[in-house]
Amino acid sequence: MKKLLLFTIFVTSIFFTTDFSTKIFAKEITNIQWKKSVAKGKKLSKFRETVTSPALGKKAWKIILLPMDCGRDNEGDYSDCKNNGRDAVVGHGGGDRARSEYSSDKRYTGEKWISVSIYLPNDFKSVEPVSTSLFQIYEWGKKDQQRHPRMMLRVKNGVLEPRYFPVNGRDVSGKINKHLFIDDMRDKWTTIIFHTKMGKKAGEGFVKMYVNDVLYNEYSGRTGYGGRFFNKFGIYHSWISRWTRNNDGYENYPTQVVYYDNLFRTNSKDKLLKLIKN
Template sequence: MKKLFLSILVISSLLSGNVFSFGLPKDVGSGNSYTKSLGSGFKKHGVKIVKEKDGFPVRAGKKSVRFEVRFGDCGKDKPPGKWNDCKEDRQRHELSGRDFKGKKWVAFSIYLPEDFKNVDPVKLAMGQFHQRKGSPTLMFQFNRYGYYADRQLFNTTQQMVKLLDVEDMIGKWNDILIHGNFTKKESGFYKVWVNNELKYKYSGATTSGKPSFFKFGIYQTHVSRYRVSESRTYPTQIVFFDEIRHGKNREKVVGNLY
């Protein structure tokens, strides 16, 4: 009886884990595996694999991944976790990758549709490097002026550098490439290329020493900053990602993209 109970417990645990995993086809991503960010509250419309033949934008191949956040799309950790987006004035649909330390190459392509709606002054991150049980280290923030590399330490911005203007993102694919050494040592560094042009370079400690992981999708902070009225409702945001690659060298993540 005890063995049967343990078997059921193990199977239930595995099934529970599968609920939150999200596989990217090789056409869309490689070098990492992902789970839906936060343990509950992730909506069905939050993330979908879409196809070019159905009219969706694709950077390369035949598929891409579509994220959508509507007003009220806030989740929370499953116990024993205590984080709750709804109570912290946040909402999101993101995918979180595996932990890593040290040097890493990461690439992704991002596309904002022609009818993309800005939610500024709400903070909007579309891609970020985070620390397990810690704070973000490099976020890719979007506002009314453009797309920025936001280097952080201990939840405080150390430097913000513009990567793209807004008009260069609407209705267009942009390729982002990051080479970093994720460490608390002074040997750490970041290099960020946009469309094969080096846009940001930093040398020094990049983490507080905890394992890092990559997240991407739509993450909104300070949602209440957006003033809603009878004539102004909170907009739904949709973003597409493609060619999300992780590897040990540039060739592994860029391939034949450019």
């Protein structure tokens, strides 16, 4: 009966699976297939909910990250909870992080238009100086199939801004034309559009971030190492131990909730705007 129901939903183009599935797709919210990222063993396994309010259309996704709720990959020994012991650098070996995040299945190259709409509730609390990312562009490298972030949309100093990782993992802020303040995003939807060209050569690539058709941020230069790219959305905390710098232990570490809609990726701006409008 369950398989029959899922098949019926699929053929009527309203395809939805619960968090027990490895992949999710909802036409009204996204044109991309997504799967859980580093989620095995998390306390809250069903960290995504489909909601009707707040939503830009009929539905949106609610993502919840409990304090320090870390997991691990289904395969291999990578874990957000502890270092795998092969690398002394936490950023390479895992540990000191947590996430409620999804990764896109299909990888791409070249020029793309990408959108994400984000709604922050009034009671959204920052965990700074812990690094918090809400959306990512990732590269799947050729050498040993290594994966590296190329852009993370992060909360930093009360602003949601892209941080670029073009060379050796060091992040740069790009050219900031306008700030997207967290306080201005509360209790309303903010639609962000990225125009990107991922390239290996220094003068080839770029990433431009628009809000309401206004250019907020831009980066030009090398944007990858010749691999293929994919996207991530959800709440991702890294360097959680930084919380203790300004707090007495982890007792007051907050739960974070973020809503998502308009998770689209296309080859042209016109196609992207049509999807957003619909």
